[in-house]
Amino acid sequence: MKRLLAWGLIGAGALTMLAPFWLMLVYASHGKGALFDAMPPLWFGDQTGVNLSLLFGQLPFWRNLALSFYVAAMSTVLALVLCSSAGFAFAVYRFPGRRLLFALVLAGMLLPPYMAMIPSYMLIDALGWIDTPRALWLPTAACALGVFLMRQYIASIVPANTLDAARIDGCSEWQLFRHVVLPQCGPALATLALIVFVSSWNNFIMPLTVLRTPEMYTVPLALRSLQNPTNTEWGTVMAGAALASLPLMLLFACTARRMMSGMMAGVPRD
């Protein structure tokens, strides 16, 4: 009985979580008028093809998707390399300046991204990177949260004497990192990959300031450009929104299992 009630609550919540996705897909298959009928549709219509062709007619949407993918993939790969090596350094070495440098990382975690928006824009402008993907993926890869996460994880999985034993066997510091520690970091790397990929894919404020031409737009900007104060083609917008969400969900489906164990090591506790 109690179990049934618990499942009822959990299930009702889960349906609430899924409902907007359902409606997003349903609306993507209807023309704009249908959404504002006396009874909005709850089941699929037959306008998906029309909406998609409208979407691709108005925007270089494949290009926008490809650019978003490129930006997110570049920042993810770079963040994995940089954050795991920095996290490794903080987790296994005691060295002068360690506390100060780690405090900087923590500060970087807490700072709102738009704090640095104005000078970042000036810097990117000075480098001549306006309207280039580089302006988006390089800054995103400097992920302070990633360093924190990797440090926590590495500190929790690597006993000090393993490292000393490996050193006595003649392992260099690089080999220690590459062959002893990194192979054990799967869950943390999966978590980090998901977080960086998602935040890069969703990045809105930076592209808004540094991208100029629709051909260079990432997906969020492209979607937003469909929004028209007086006459928005909602079916088309929803088709685009569904396409924008799909890659993230696929990635999540692939990393979900590892991510949960990565989160478990990263959550602070006594």
Add this chain to the structure above:
Amino acid sequence: MNAPRCSLAPYAFLAPFFALFAGFVLLPLASTAGLSLFRWNPTEGWQALTFVGFENYAFVLDDPWFWHTLRTSAWLTLVGGLPQHLLALPLAWLVWRHAGRGQALVSGIYFLPFVTSSVAVALAFSTLFASDTGLANQLLATLRGWPGLSLLLPAEAVHWLSEPDAARWVVAMLMFWRYLGWNLVLYLAALQVLPEDGFEAATLDGASGWQQFRHIALPQLRPTIAFAVTLTWIGGLQLFDEPLILAQDGRAGAAQTTAIYVYRNAFEYGDFGAAAAMAWLLLALIAVGAALLLWLLRTREPA
């Protein structure tokens, strides 16, 4: 623990990250502080840079719109952010106790809104809350027909996205929906690593599920709660995408957060100095709030 021969190793491992971090985070941040002391419109070039001391801060503190956006940000953080924890905590407990092998699937579903495009979901919400005939108003119209409910519900269709107060509620609902799963997963992760034996002993002693939640799990979750609530506070005061997309009509209005106001001051009104001062004031607020939260939730350990 490390031999002296590798004393340079940590710096070698840190250097690549810090090179990028310094260039794209620390340097811009320090420049924001510097910039807040100048009056400057970037379209006029570098020579237009005029040192004004703390004038920008005085100007911002005197600007009623700044205070208005700050109240909006704080309201959204409180109304859209904090109730998440009141629900996520017991929900995580239920999932942990009752979902068994289904835990991964259930938490995955709840996590889904977090791993989707924020702009896409904001657009989806704006169809649900579209004026007059959006699904939210249709639902209200149906519910109004039920006996007893008509007194509690608004008598007419709500202009969700153009009425100032309603727009704030929509943004708060979106925040709630989007980040509930993130908090659920955090709490679930923390519950899964709690020592089992405390709960076993309590079950033998006949403690109810509620008592176990209240007296065994909750005190041990305190550090996680502090962490999660602090993240909500930080995230809430940084809110940008969702209100910008949702409340486009009320541009200068109800759902304009401080983050959006900073953006507008810099890139639309061309007042970089004031925007930088605002950004620093908001940072101070975030930092003070976060420190206060951590202190409140950490120091009152049970005896």
